[in-house]
Amino acid sequence: MRPAGGRYRAPVAVDLLPGEQVLWQGAPVRRTPFLRTDSRWLWFHLKFDLGLLVLVAVVVVPLALWWDDDLTFLWPLVTAWVAMDVLRVAEPFIWRYLTLPRTTYYVTDQRVVAVRGRRVRTTQLGSIDELSAAVAPDGSGHVKIDRRISPDGFLQATVAELIHVPDAREVVMLLSTLTGQQASYVD
Structure with missing residues (x-):
């Protein structure tokens, strides 16, 4: 079998069990890392993050304002949270992109x-x-x-x-x- 990439793959690159065919x-x-079913997962993730953002805004911001009027200490935390969230969403697509070929x-x-x-x-x-x-x-x-x-x-x-x-x-x-x-x- 000759795949789309043009390289020839060996007929069987896996060790077969005794009697296995x-x-x-x-x-x-x-080679695209995206599937049709990914849109549902991304939509769920977007709704989940929006709910989490609302929860943080309703709970954390008033507590931070009560503790100190200066909210600058929140920016590094928000930046780290957004960066981790983007990596969490992108990870399956990066994994597929690197392994599918x-x-x-x-x-x-x-x-x-x-x-x-x-x-x-x-x-x-x-x-x-x-x-x-x-x-x-x-x-x-x-x-x-x-x-x-x-x-x-x-x-x-x-x-x-x-x-x-x-x-x-x-x-x-x-x-x-x-x-x-x-x-x-x-x-």
């Missing part, structure tokens, strides 16, 4: 494997608790297989989702057949 292999078709996905008859550089993460087919996909008009999509793990399984040893899969419906149908679970499709 690769049923599907693919690499992300897009080096990613290859495998579906075997026993597990789902994601290889990113030298890092290998696996999920046994019996451990899949959610099987859903968001499919784009070109057939590529985002396949989610674990609802318990943070997006993209950042710092996790398991595979939580397959991002920008070239033939998402085929992968979902294969996983549905292997696990016996009904797949759902997200808008």
Whole structure:
């Protein structure tokens, strides 16, 4: 298989278990770190931050004014809070941007494997608790297989989702057949 980047990938870059067979292999078709489902997460984050900002304004500012009329000591705290919040929002996108070009996905008859550089993460087919996909008009999509793990399984040893899969419906149908679970499709 020759990915969009033009480099040839070895047929199997993962150690297979005894008797295990690769049923599907693919690499992300897009290098963008954004998914269609990210807009919901960003909207929630924006509302959460707005609520937190209102809470801080209602509680902290009156206390600070009562303590001292000079609020200049709050600026470094607010700046640090905003910087940490921006990093928290940007982290999944930065992580995807850095790892997607080096990613290859495998579906075997026993597990789902994601290889990113030298890092290998696996999920046994019996451990899949959610099987859903968001499919784009070109057939590529985002396949989610674990609802318990943070997006993209950042710092996790398991595979939580397959991002920008070239033939998402085929992968979902294969996983549905292997696990016996009904797949759902997200808008």
